[in-house]
Amino acid sequence: MSTLEIKDLHVTVETEDGPKEILKGVNLTIRDGETHAIMGPNGSGKSTLAYSIAGHPKYTVTSGTVTLDGADVLAMTVDERARAGLFLAMQYPVEVPGVSVANFLRTAKTAIDGEAPKLRTWAKDVTAAMEQVKMDPAFAQRNVNEGFSGGEKKRHEIV
Amino acid sequence: MTVADNVRSALEVDEVSSHLHPMGSFDPEDHGVPTGREEVWRFTPLRRLRGLHKDAPFVGGTFRTDVSAPEGVVVDRIEDGSGRGSSGLVPTDRISARAWLAATSTLSVRIPTEATPADPVYVTVTGTGVEGASAGHVVVTAEPHSRATVVFRFQGSATLADNVELVVGDGAHLTVVSIDDWADDAVHVGHRHANVGRDATFRHVDISFGGDVVRQDTTAEYSGPGGSVEMLGLYFADAGQHIEHRLFVDHTAPNTKSNVTYKGALQGEGAHTVWIGNVLIRKVAEGIDTYEENRNLVLTDGCQADSVPNLEIETGEILGAGHASATGRFDDEQLFYLRSRGVPEDEARRLVVHGFFHDLIRRIAVPELEEQLVATVEQELQGVL
Numbered sequence: 001m002s003t004l005e006i007k008d009l010h011v012t013v014e015t016e017d018g019p020k021e022i023l024k025g026v027n028l029t030i031r032d033g034e035t036h037a038i039m040g041p042n043g044s045g046k047s048t049l050a051y052s053i054a055g056h057p058k059y060t061v062t063s064g065t066v067t068l069d070g071a072d073v074l075a076m077t078v079d080e081r082a083r084a085g086l087f088l089a090m091q092y093p094v095e096v097p098g099v100s101v102a103n104f105l106r107t108a109k110t111a112i113d114g115e116a117p118k119l120r121t122w123a124k125d126v127t128a129a130m131e132q133v134k135m136d137p138a139f140a141q142r143n144v145n146e147g148f149s150g151g152e153k154k155r156h157e158i159v
Numbered sequence: 160m161t162v163a164d165n166v167r168s169a170l171e172v173d174e175v176s177s178h179l180h181p182m183g184s185f186d187p188e189d190h191g192v193p194t195g196r197e198e199v200w201r202f203t204p205l206r207r208l209r210g211l212h213k214d215a216p217f218v219g220g221t222f223r224t225d226v227s228a229p230e231g232v233v234v235d236r237i238e239d240g241s242g243r244g245s246s247g248l249v250p251t252d253r254i255s256a257r258a259w260l261a262a263t264s265t266l267s268v269r270i271p272t273e274a275t276p277a278d279p280v281y282v283t284v285t286g287t288g289v290e291g292a293s294a295g296h297v298v299v300t301a302e303p304h305s306r307a308t309v310v311f312r313f314q315g316s317a318t319l320a321d322n323v324e325l326v327v328g329d330g331a332h333l334t335v336v337s338i339d340d341w342a343d344d345a346v347h348v349g350h351r352h353a354n355v356g357r358d359a360t361f362r363h364v365d366i367s368f369g370g371d372v373v374r375q376d377t378t379a380e381y382s383g384p385g386g387s388v389e390m391l392g393l394y395f396a397d398a399g400q401h402i403e404h405r406l407f408v409d410h411t412a413p414n415t416k417s418n419v420t421y422k423g424a425l426q427g428e429g430a431h432t433v434w435i436g437n438v439l440i441r442k443v444a445e446g447i448d449t450y451e452e453n454r455n456l457v458l459t460d461g462c463q464a465d466s467v468p469n470l471e472i473e474t475g476e477i478l479g480a481g482h483a484s485a486t487g488r489f490d491d492e493q494l495f496y497l498r499s500r501g502v503p504e505d506e507a508r509r510l511v512v513h514g515f516f517h518d519l520i521r522r523i524a525v526p527e528l529e530e531q532l533v534a535t536v537e538q539e540l541q542g543v544l
Contacts, residue, residue, distance in 0.1 A: 079499075079503045087499075096514055
């Protein structure tokens, strides 16, 4: 059982006129198996909430807590949060020139498991995962998100 | 004046009208002692050149040259000066002219007509001390329709000025790789000039990691139509290092091609890189295609990257001409993206830098070097990541 608990979260961003508060005390508890949809007009802070939990450097948490099964998420680095199980599906996935999809997935998988995936089964696993989301396995040789269409970028995220 | 003379002057075949490249001369006294205010010297730390630009005597003997050549390649030491100037190189600055005069012998590497040696030629220059300057002269001749790779590696400590001439015969294919892997106290000011024949291909791969001051002038011209020049560069400047590359492609014949891509990374206080790209498209050079590009990745505070692309166009009847330059630091969005997928920060930085150099390393297309280069980049990164 996992529980993500957000309590009284205040977040600011730097603007030309100094820090601007976007989140003014958000409370939300998400338990295992639950799906929450956060709705609101443009600029109401939906993305800010997601990015703050993931640890994007642009956002500053001024007060409040975020815990995952009691562990302090805000004290973790970005990659520690990801390895703890928080995954942010990005609206606009970033291009990383010169880094192949295969290399990126393998590095990420190594970081999450703490050991390099077995070469013999790895290629097969990636191909299977890509087929599952109907992606051409040839993508593994291309650079991360470079020249991908919007949909391709999103599907790569899922792989 | 005959009709032919009129045509010659109209086409500006003989005159160099490039303002960045003064007329050459073999006499050092025709080149003034640089003060640092000249356009071609303003980025160079003259005080660290150990007098190479003034009158520091060339005592010689402070470096050793080892050559390993596959069968079919002719390597000679020429003492009588013959073969010098066969590329059309005429010194355009004092250091080049002084080195020309001081170098007592010429290393000649000749790839005979239609020869295609299986392995690269390796020329390893090992410096044995910085006390006293040395001068060197090399002539590489790729005879018509030959195909070869020549790798120069510079290591150890030295104060070296050299002229390297590269003659690429009609239809020949020559790849020259230059690796400046000096010790931290070396000073190297080099001039390299390529003469590219009809339908010939010249590839120059320029890699700079070591040395205190490294300044390389690399120039190319064409002796016939249809020639192709590719210049690739990869450099990594650490704290206090000065690495300067000055490129000049002189499109002296029609339907020729050139592509220049240099990529560098800088780290540490006082790391300084300079990249000056220049392409001259002469009136005669119709139907040419050229592109030059420089990218710099600044890894820490305290670095400086100067980048100046130039393009001088005397005719508009061309296929294409362009240039680009960009200098930036780590992209926070890229790092965040990789880290949010669980990749630790140092690993993410390493991935981004590897990615930055990856395309270039792949284009070098000398399999013997690829792995070694990736390893060297990795080693350079260990200090900062």
